[in-house]
Amino acid sequence: MIRVSIIGSGNVAQHLVSAFMKTDAVELVQVLARHPEHLKQLLDSSQIISDYHQLQEADLYIIAVTDNAIAEVSKQIPFSKLVAHTSGSIAMNVLSDHHRKAVFYPLQTFTKNKPVDFSRIPIGLESEHASDFEIIKQVASAISDHVFAIDSAQRKALHVAAVFVNNFTNHLYQIGADICNEHQLPFDILKPLIEETTAKIMVLSPAEAQTGPAKRKDQQTIEAHLAILNDANQKAIYTLLTQSIQKHE
């Protein structure tokens, strides 16, 4: 059985721990955490450590910490081993040269205390040595049904795409909520529409699913909408996204 240890105690680390605890194909050896209290509910306290000197040998170390700390954390691992980070935007080669390097990138937005079905989360994999790819693939396949190879350039592009469909989409929800609030309407009114927007994209291409005044080139409605918006920033976003829809072929 492949022995895996995790370094980190944030959202990604916690969700990985939960996923590995549910599979028999991987042995979760230890979790090294600056904040052990975040992990107490997830595994036995004997498996939680906070000092690199307590690290046991494992087949794979997964570093799930904030981007800027990855390089330094990899230097602290006191063995020469297979080491992967989980970041979408950091190059594989920031990992210390005394390790065999890899990337283990789960493409998802993790929220504290909100369980996710890891089997549906795509995991993008990259390894410095071809012989290590099989190891990280086995580990990823133990928790996800959607495992794929991805090089660093593709991974960075995928991360940007994820910012558009996740972070920026959520900000559009925020603007929708702000407009509702300004006009004494509950944000809940928009939720069925938000759900259907997502349901459509599961069965149609974005081009097929696109509707609205921008797509129809309905200039009268566009101008009426801009007149309703009081916030200069909302107006600028409305204008730019309307133009972008109209330019898109």
Place this chain on the structure above:
Amino acid sequence: MIRVSIIGSGNVAQHLVSAFMKTDAVELVQVLARHPEHLKQLLDSSQIISDYHQLQEADLYIIAVTDNAIAEVSKQIPFSKLVAHTSGSIAMNVLSDHHRKAVFYPLQTFTKNKPVDFSRIPIGLESEHASDFEIIKQVASAISDHVFAIDSAQRKALHVAAVFVNNFTNHLYQIGADICNEHQLPFDILKPLIEETTAKIMVLSPAEAQTGPAKRKDQQTIEAHLAILNDANQKAIYTLLTQSIQKHE
């Protein structure tokens, strides 16, 4: 039983017809359509007409046609009756003065041949005469569990909010797909993330759900992302939405 006739044969008309055919609380009398062939699957051909002279009397006429045609269509109805349009952005008073005016606004994105559960669709109602409100409320409640009063100013604002969370969100999906395509990645990789983004907003506020480099003020990642984007339009949207997230409190 309330007798309702519909004028129109587009997406909204078709979905309303389907919904009314499923309820016993409303009698769908006739549908007047320029394109009767769009309705053949939905109701008996004897109920489909294409000439205003064939219109029978009903308690409520619902005009579900393109915005610019609403005023003209309302003039063609050869009775003085209760008449509602279904538009998010058109004032109630464009309806002909020889009718009692109303609005019957289902807040949803309708796709041809994709069934929707009408019971979950919010319907915003407005009537010129208070005594008519009960009629449109009964009709709306026969097909939806989410019926609410909304004045014209609120309705127009809600329509703008809908453009942000539906049309503009779909365009962000388009950009995500374009970036995937440019880097030889299947758009399907993003779908679990899109679903989770929506699942989060059902249980968290947009502010609680917001994550990402903009929210974290992670300037290094933001600059790396802008360097990856080759399209000037994508860069402009990335920059504007990042600034908007950072300005938002």
